[in-house]
Amino acid sequence: xxxxxxxxxxxxxxxxxxxxxxxxxxxxxxxxxxxxxxxxxxxxxxxxxxxxxxxxxxxxxxxxxxxxxxxxxxxxxxxxxxxxxxxxxxxxxxxxxxxxxxxxxxxxxxxxxxxxxxxxxxxxxxxxxxxxxxxxxxxxxxxxxxxxxxxxxxxxxxxxxxxxxxxxxxxxxxxxxxxxxxxxxxxxxxxxxxxxxxxxxxxxxxxxxxxxxxxxxxx
Amino acid sequence: xxxxxxxxxxxxxxxxxxxxxxxxxxxxxxxxxxxxxxxxxxxxxxxxxxxxxxxxxxxxxxxxxxxxxxxxxxxxxxxxxxxxxxxxxxxxxxxxxxxxxxxxxxxxxxxxxxxxxxxxxxxxxxxxxxxxxxxxxxxxxxxxxxxxxxxxxxxxxxxxxxxxxxxxxxxxxxxxxxxxxxxxxxxxxxxxxxxxxxxxxxxxxxxxxxxxxxxxxxxxxxxxxxxxxxxxxxxxxxxxxxxxxxxxxxxxxxxxxxxxxxxxxxxxxxxxxxxxxxxxxxxxxxxxxxxxxxxxxxxxxxxxxxxxxxxxxxxxxxxxxxxxxxxxxxxxxxxxxxxxxxxxxxxxxxxxxxxxxxxxxxxxxxxxxxxxxxxxxxxxxxxxxxxxxxxxxxxxxxxxxxxxxxxxxxxxxxxxxxxxxxxxxxxxxxxxxxxxxxxxxxxxxxxxxxxxxxxxxxxxxxxxxxxxxxxxxxxxxxxxxxxxxxxx
Numbered sequence: 001x002x003x004x005x006x007x008x009x010x011x012x013x014x015x016x017x018x019x020x021x022x023x024x025x026x027x028x029x030x031x032x033x034x035x036x037x038x039x040x041x042x043x044x045x046x047x048x049x050x051x052x053x054x055x056x057x058x059x060x061x062x063x064x065x066x067x068x069x070x071x072x073x074x075x076x077x078x079x080x081x082x083x084x085x086x087x088x089x090x091x092x093x094x095x096x097x098x099x100x101x102x103x104x105x106x107x108x109x110x111x112x113x114x115x116x117x118x119x120x121x122x123x124x125x126x127x128x129x130x131x132x133x134x135x136x137x138x139x140x141x142x143x144x145x146x147x148x149x150x151x152x153x154x155x156x157x158x159x160x161x162x163x164x165x166x167x168x169x170x171x172x173x174x175x176x177x178x179x180x181x182x183x184x185x186x187x188x189x190x191x192x193x194x195x196x197x198x199x200x201x202x203x204x205x206x207x208x209x210x211x212x213x214x215x216x217x218x219x
Numbered sequence: 220x221x222x223x224x225x226x227x228x229x230x231x232x233x234x235x236x237x238x239x240x241x242x243x244x245x246x247x248x249x250x251x252x253x254x255x256x257x258x259x260x261x262x263x264x265x266x267x268x269x270x271x272x273x274x275x276x277x278x279x280x281x282x283x284x285x286x287x288x289x290x291x292x293x294x295x296x297x298x299x300x301x302x303x304x305x306x307x308x309x310x311x312x313x314x315x316x317x318x319x320x321x322x323x324x325x326x327x328x329x330x331x332x333x334x335x336x337x338x339x340x341x342x343x344x345x346x347x348x349x350x351x352x353x354x355x356x357x358x359x360x361x362x363x364x365x366x367x368x369x370x371x372x373x374x375x376x377x378x379x380x381x382x383x384x385x386x387x388x389x390x391x392x393x394x395x396x397x398x399x400x401x402x403x404x405x406x407x408x409x410x411x412x413x414x415x416x417x418x419x420x421x422x423x424x425x426x427x428x429x430x431x432x433x434x435x436x437x438x439x440x441x442x443x444x445x446x447x448x449x450x451x452x453x454x455x456x457x458x459x460x461x462x463x464x465x466x467x468x469x470x471x472x473x474x475x476x477x478x479x480x481x482x483x484x485x486x487x488x489x490x491x492x493x494x495x496x497x498x499x500x501x502x503x504x505x506x507x508x509x510x511x512x513x514x515x516x517x518x519x520x521x522x523x524x525x526x527x528x529x530x531x532x533x534x535x536x537x538x539x540x541x542x543x544x545x546x547x548x549x550x551x552x553x554x555x556x557x558x559x560x561x562x563x564x565x566x567x568x569x570x571x572x573x574x575x576x577x578x579x580x581x582x583x584x585x586x587x588x589x590x591x592x593x594x595x596x597x598x599x600x601x602x603x604x605x606x607x608x609x610x611x612x613x614x615x616x617x618x619x620x621x622x623x624x625x626x627x628x629x630x631x632x633x634x635x636x637x638x639x640x641x642x643x644x645x646x647x648x649x650x651x652x653x654x655x656x657x658x659x660x661x662x663x664x665x666x667x668x669x670x671x672x673x674x675x676x677x678x679x680x681x682x683x684x685x686x687x688x689x690x691x692x693x694x695x696x697x698x699x700x701x702x703x704x705x706x707x
Contacts, residue, residue: 063359063362067359067362067363067364068360069360069376069380071380072380076376076380080365082365083364083368083376084364084366084367088371088372091372092375
């Protein structure tokens, strides 16, 4: 299997605070990775470091803080995922006057995340759970070889969360998803990475990990 | 530096300023004028319907076009503000009326003069405030964009839309200021409401003058209700059409070249003696003008601070009661809606030309603004349930808590009061504006430019002192007053 993303002996942190020293990790094509661990352990930092790789594969992002623009419509926020596919003039035209075909493409991903018919609504008027799904729809529209998603289903109920994760798995061959629900992680992932203070504590297939191992991550 | 020391210094400077000032009421009998005015106020006269309607329409048109142009230029400059900062600070250091006096020499009494007189200083302030908004925009949305997008697309798709709500609120607030500026431009001859006010007042037609003031208040007070964003394109279009219909007296050919020639200092242009030119401009005009400007602004600032300290609780329901707060609000809104220049003009008619009417006008208008901003914040202060009420609350809880904000607000108005004090010269008070207007009338534009540079320099110095005082008194919390204006 081809390696899509990798970090070799990198030390990650924010500001002066080092959270993951001397980390090495590689992601192969076709893997669905769930990243687990307590808050502050460096899950988001790891995702940002993977996303920052230059000249890598086409990456779709679902940041934890959504990264939405409240004053723009749901359509515009979702379409932002594809801005780099077009030139400046076309992007300006889309901002002012979206075409019917573009609206149709966005409507399709909105259907998938359960936001049917909300395309023209300003994001500022949406609930927290709806915003999270707009961020996810943006990644689904963008597509690409890999998706990096940070807690993409934290604000929806478990059943809907499982359904949205299936949507991610259908759209992307390779995925790295930060989750906090161990059961969802087992359903979704082909590989689970458990982070603990200072580094990787678990890195194996779900079948090879016991519930006790996972509980220890949060212990 | 302790606030106590700053305050003591401020009091000493104010005392010196009062000793240097001229506050005599020159009119022999102000009561006569007041009585005539009182009769006019009870019987407003709207009979000159066409004249009033034209002036109203043009006041709106100048405001919309000037603010629209200023906001557009400001938005374009905002992303590169760091590179154009000095230019922006300089254009906004010159008051709209001074811009109009200069432009009258090039474009005459024409729509371009009025629009540019508003748009030039406003684009400087828009650029500054919009740049602050863009800087503060949440970086999360930009980080979520695909990598490698050109900066313009990131700006137009994400950063500007993020700031759009604040930008709209601020533009609305500026439109209110623009309406005031537009009306005041009438005092230098543009056909707006200020022109009507001046001519009716000078003829003693107080009923008609009252009508002009009432129309102005009827426009500006409910402004936030009738400026609806969807309608703004229509307002703009109507404004452009109104201005294009406006017949302006023709300017002789080559006005621009003549202007450019005239602003070269006389000794270079005609070979006149440098020492007498410098003596005339700087020793006989700039120095006394600057001194009077400083004296006037100092007393006006002290007056505004005093008035505001007394008046801000008037809009806090817990102090003034619900009904009292509504009345307080009403008084403050009217006082801050009427431009200080207009107030000063009216007071000069009553009291005669001295510093007194200008001080009263500046103190009332700016005091109302400070009181409004401080009172708004005081209403939001979280108080314990058993906190006292009335004046005890003001003295024990509100004023001590608000004092930092309060001094910051006063220091923020200082520079603005200074700019306005210079302008008061156009009413015959011997501040810088007086000498600037004399220069314009005598067509000595080289002197006008030199005096304007002095007034810009004065503004810079006061701005620097105000900044350093705010820093040293650690009043950082309310440093960004301008950017929060218009949010209410």
